[in-house]
Amino acid sequence: MIHVITNKAASFKTLFPKSTNFTDAEISKHSPEAGDFSYFDISGFSAAEIKTAVTKIKKSCKDSLWGVIDSKGIVKDTAQLFFDGASDYIGSSFIKETETIDNKRLKEAASWRRDSAVTAAAANAAKIETNGEASGFLKSGIKLPAASAFPGWKKIETGKTMPFYFLYCSLQGKVPLDSRLGDKVIAQIHQKFAALLSSSFKEADGLLWVDTGKDFLFLLPPRIKSAEAAIKTCISMIAAAPLSVMEIFGITIPASYIFALHYGSISYKPPGKTGTVVSDAVNSIFHLGAKKSEPGRLTVSAAIPDVSIPKQLWDLFIPNGEYEGNKIWHTKKFNYAKAWM
Numbered sequence: 001m002i003h004v005i006t007n008k009a010a011s012f013k014t015l016f017p018k019s020t021n022f023t024d025a026e027i028s029k030h031s032p033e034a035g036d037f038s039y040f041d042i043s044g045f046s047a048a049e050i051k052t053a054v055t056k057i058k059k060s061c062k063d064s065l066w067g068v069i070d071s072k073g074i075v076k077d078t079a080q081l082f083f084d085g086a087s088d089y090i091g092s093s094f095i096k097e098t099e100t101i102d103n104k105r106l107k108e109a110a111s112w113r114r115d116s117a118v119t120a121a122a123a124n125a126a127k128i129e130t131n132g133e134a135s136g137f138l139k140s141g142i143k144l145p146a147a148s149a150f151p152g153w154k155k156i157e158t159g160k161t162m163p164f165y166f167l168y169c170s171l172q173g174k175v176p177l178d179s180r181l182g183d184k185v186i187a188q189i190h191q192k193f194a195a196l197l198s199s200s201f202k203e204a205d206g207l208l209w210v211d212t213g214k215d216f217l218f219l220l221p222p223r224i225k226s227a228e229a230a231i232k233t234c235i236s237m238i239a240a241a242p243l244s245v246m247e248i249f250g251i252t253i254p255a256s257y258i259f260a261l262h263y264g265s266i267s268y269k270p271p272g273k274t275g276t277v278v279s280d281a282v283n284s285i286f287h288l289g290a291k292k293s294e295p296g297r298l299t300v301s302a303a304i305p306d307v308s309i310p311k312q313l314w315d316l317f318i319p320n321g322e323y324e325g326n327k328i329w330h331t332k333k334f335n336y337a338k339a340w341m
Contacts, residue, residue: 002106004069005030006041012069015090016101027056032064037106039090041069050075054084061085065110071095077199078247082240083233089247109243137314137329142263142305150221153207159267165220165227165304166262166281167206167234168289169197171245174254181251189249190214196248200237204229209271215258217285227261227308234259234298235316239334241296256296260289263304284324292323296334302327 002020004012009022016039023030032038038061042050057066067088068081075081078089088109090101149162156162171177171193178186194216198208201218204226210217220226234257237244241256249255264281284301293299300309300317303326309317317329 001033001036003030003032003036003038004041005038006069008041008043011071012041014100015095015098017103027053027060030060032061034063037065037067037087037110039067039069039088041071042074043069043071045074047074047076054081058085067109069095077196079196079200079237079240079244082244083236089243091247093250094247137317138302138304138306138309140302140304140306142303144222144224144305144307147223150223153205156268158269158273161265161267163222163263163265164268164281165222165230165308166264166285167201167218167220167230168215168258168260168262168285168293169193169218170215170258170289171249171255172258172295173251174295177251177253177255180253185250189251192249200233201230204233206230207271210274215289217282222263222305224305224307227304228310231261231298231309231313234261235313235331238296238298238331258289258293258295259298260285260293260300261298261304261308262288262301263308284326288323288328292320292328294330297330299328299330302329 002016004016004020004022005025005027006012006022007024013022027040030038040053040057042053045053065087067086067090069090071092073092081089145163190213194208194211197216205221206218208216209219220230237257245251245255262281262285264279264284266279266281288299288301299320316331318332320328320330322328
């Protein structure tokens with residue numbers, strides 16, 4: 001059964017199948033059965049109300065699928081909805097350009113969420129009995145400094161030399177995006193990507209440090225919680241890529257995110273004043289990200305501290321040889337209901 005929770009049923013009746021159940025019941029009182037698919041109309045909500053609504057939706061639909069109708073384009077970070085468990089997002093452009101939501105879309109959304117849940121459950125359940133001894137996974141011997149060593153981005157002094165995590169980010173299509181899209185569209189996509197990354201890596205306390213116009217480099221504090229938060233965000237974004245790149249960037253050809261993580265020391269300079277930073281660590285992360293990493297994967301260098309990746313996620317990583325003297329690993333490819341990358 002498909003449910004649409006809205007007080008404007010007339011606006012969406014032609015969009016959904018005839019058998020759809022329309023109701024204006026409160027979210028907290030909605031009780032779908034396993035196998036149902038519920039869509040919630042948040043078109044008149046504020047940002048704060050959306051956050052509250054999602055909390056209620058997750059509770060009401062804990063055993064069933066759900067999506068969001070955003071006919072006014074209020075949601076700025078649609079990827080976050082998928083991180084929260086959404087299976088579909090019906091945005092303003094989709095509503096304007098689509099006559100009906102067919103069974104094919106519903107089945108693909110349901111299949112994608114099911115496959116993502118299975119992958120996440122497998123990762124969380126994975127136990128590495130050897131604790132990495134046999135594989136040598138993350139046995140760099142590198143230790144993180146004391147938490148007090150990092151004073152915060154507002155207090156760190158220009159010219160201070162200290163270690164950081166370096167996170168490379170880019171968006172790449174199965175074919176080069178600039179060969180299919182105009183310069184103006186590419187520039188708009190780049191701006192939206194910058195906003196999405198800055199929002200997504202807030203929990204990791206990530207600092208957008210370098211914007212080359214094609215890719216980005218974030219600095220992360222040398223703290224385990226920053227590394228863990230960033231890694232989990234990268235994996236979540238990759239899992240949601242087939243839907244998020246279409247809804248956020250309007251890209252209709254296969255595309256996904258490239259992430260690469262490295263660690264090293266630099267003489268700190270604030271964003272916009274980096275100039276030509278001379279650092280082996282900076283050179284290494286750009287080379288690793290641009291030359292060795294692949295779309296739809298997070299690549300990590302053996303030069304990161306041993307505690308960087310939570311053990312419950314180790315099973316997601318597989319060896320990918322060596323690059324510039326360091327062993328590297330990258331995440332396994334996600335399998336989607338429909339071939340993507």
